[in-house]
Amino acid sequence: MAKTATKVSKKAPAKKAAAPKAAAKASSKAAKAPAKAASKAAATKAAATRAPAKKAAVKKVAKASSSASSPILTLRHIAEKLSELHELPKRQANEMLTQVVEMIAKSLKKGDxxxxxxxxxxxxxxxxxxxxxxxxxxxxxxxxxxxxxxxxxxxxxxxxx
Structure with a gap:
């Protein structure tokens, strides 16, 4: 059992390395076809091979930007701090803040x-x-x-x- 697991893991990188070669062979075959078909086939195959890499890169950037920047202060966070400072229940502080936001929105609609x-x-x-x-x-x-x-x-x- 252990030997088959190591064999599978050794074969997996070989398949990954073979995938770009297969894409290159397919693109060379597509080059013989008409220009439109070749460009479409090459674009779809190239996008298919790059898609996982792009997704991983986007996730890394999102994680890096969220950890590097300061945390976002939301109404819920403000309500929690107010409830601690004024010894109020969190629900009551949250309701007060939502009412303040509603009042601001109504007065802006009026043009104030x-x-x-x-x-x-x-x-x-x-x-x-x-x-x-x-x-x-x-x-x-x-x-x-x-x-x-x-x-x-x-x-x-x-x-x-």
């Missing part, structure tokens, strides 16, 4: 400015309709008027960072 001392100002700004260009074709496109939420940081916050 929201000044949060020490943090900054939230307000709705209107963007006028304008002409733009389609980057692929270059033809002019009409862009509708819209609204956006703008945040202007307070001077104290800017200086502290």
């Amino acid at each position: 400015k929201i000044r949060l001392t020490g943090l900054g100002i939230l307000q709705v700004r209107k963007r006028a309709a304008r002409m733009g260009r389609n980057p692929q074709t270059g033809e002019p496109v009409k862009i509708k008027a819209s609204k956006k939420i703008a945040f202007r940081a307070a001077k104290d916050l800017k200086e502290s960072i």
Whole structure:
């Protein structure tokens, strides 16, 4: 049993090494076919051989970026800290924060400015309709008027960072 397991593990790398050779043979055969068929076959086979490597690289980058950067502070984290500081149940602190967010959203829908001392100002700004260009074709496109939420940081916050 142990010998067969080692044989299988020895054969596995050989198959992995043979896969690029098979892709090279297939691409050389495809080169003899018409140009469109060759390019499609080569592209699909190349993508199939690179796909696992790309996925692994993306996972490594995602893990590295999440560990290297600072953690994200969510409303739940803020609620937990508030509940500890003010000796409140976590549920009550969470409900209070969600109500604050709802109040901010409602007042922004009305068009009000929201000044949060020490943090900054939230307000709705209107963007006028304008002409733009389609980057692929270059033809002019009409862009509708819209609204956006703008945040202007307070001077104290800017200086502290």
